Amino acid sequence: MANIKNALLTSLYAQLAATRAGRDEPSSGVASDTAPAGDELALAEKVAADRALGSIFVPGSGDPDAAVVLVGEAPGRDEEKSKRPFVGAAGKNLDLLLNHIGLTRDQVFITNLVKYRPLTAAGRNRKPSVQESRRALPYLVLELAILDPAVIVCLGAAAASALLHQPNLNMRQANGSRSDLDGRTLFITYHPSPFNFRNPTRRAALFAAFTELGGLLLLGRDRVNSRAGTGYLGTRLDGEHG
Numbered sequence: 001m002a003n004i005k006n007a008l009l010t011s012l013y014a015q016l017a018a019t020r021a022g023r024d025e026p027s028s029g030v031a032s033d034t035a036p037a038g039d040e041l042a043l044a045e046k047v048a049a050d051r052a053l054g055s056i057f058v059p060g061s062g063d064p065d066a067a068v069v070l071v072g073e074a075p076g077r078d079e080e081k082s083k084r085p086f087v088g089a090a091g092k093n094l095d096l097l098l099n100h101i102g103l104t105r106d107q108v109f110i111t112n113l114v115k116y117r118p119l120t121a122a123g124r125n126r127k128p129s130v131q132e133s134r135r136a137l138p139y140l141v142l143e144l145a146i147l148d149p150a151v152i153v154c155l156g157a158a159a160a161s162a163l164l165h166q167p168n169l170n171m172r173q174a175n176g177s178r179s180d181l182d183g184r185t186l187f188i189t190y191h192p193s194p195f196n197f198r199n200p201t202r203r204a205a206l207f208a209a210f211t212e213l214g215g216l217l218l219l220g221r222d223r224v225n226s227r228a229g230t231g232y233l234g235t236r237l238d239g240e241h242g
């Protein structure tokens, strides 16, 4: 199965990278004689620069057959450089959270909603805008359809808001919650950013959410469990299934 999924993913990613799909604004169709002039133009250029996305495509990575796919917001500087998701400070935090429930990266698949780095005019990382998230969503949906995981973990509000079509998600309530998304379990946690890790309450809430996730994966409530008598991670649950 991994071969077929890898081939489909490679083709999807190549298409995205080649067509810049999910990156470029569709043409606004604004005629040039309505374009702003002078100060307005300078302001428009600054706003546009503040909304820029990098040009380097950062694909997902990991085991395409994993029961769990984790979805972040978008790559940052480190990810853009290495063309791999979650390799910077947030990635180190994610490793700690995965290790906390006995998992390593090679047992899961990690990707982002937006596959290009959102950056400010000063060249700093920023969160993806609502429009950028909206443009990226159809390609994430295709990616998830190919990967076909039992559990999708949304790391932060961007992925969760986009997939649930809930722009005003309250993360304090959403952290550790789960819902059904077309037959899959959608699990939400705070983003494992350094900002959240520095806050003792959010850091503790993140570890608690991952503990919950670990329990869910062990039990494997629906598909995998009923099919194979094992949890999502293939762990046979002694006594439960004879």
Ligand code: URA
Binding pocket: 072, 073, 074, 075, 076, 079, 084, 085, 086, 087, 088, 090, 091, 112
């Ligand atoms: N934050 C994200 O959401 N994704 C990354 O890949 C890195 C940091």
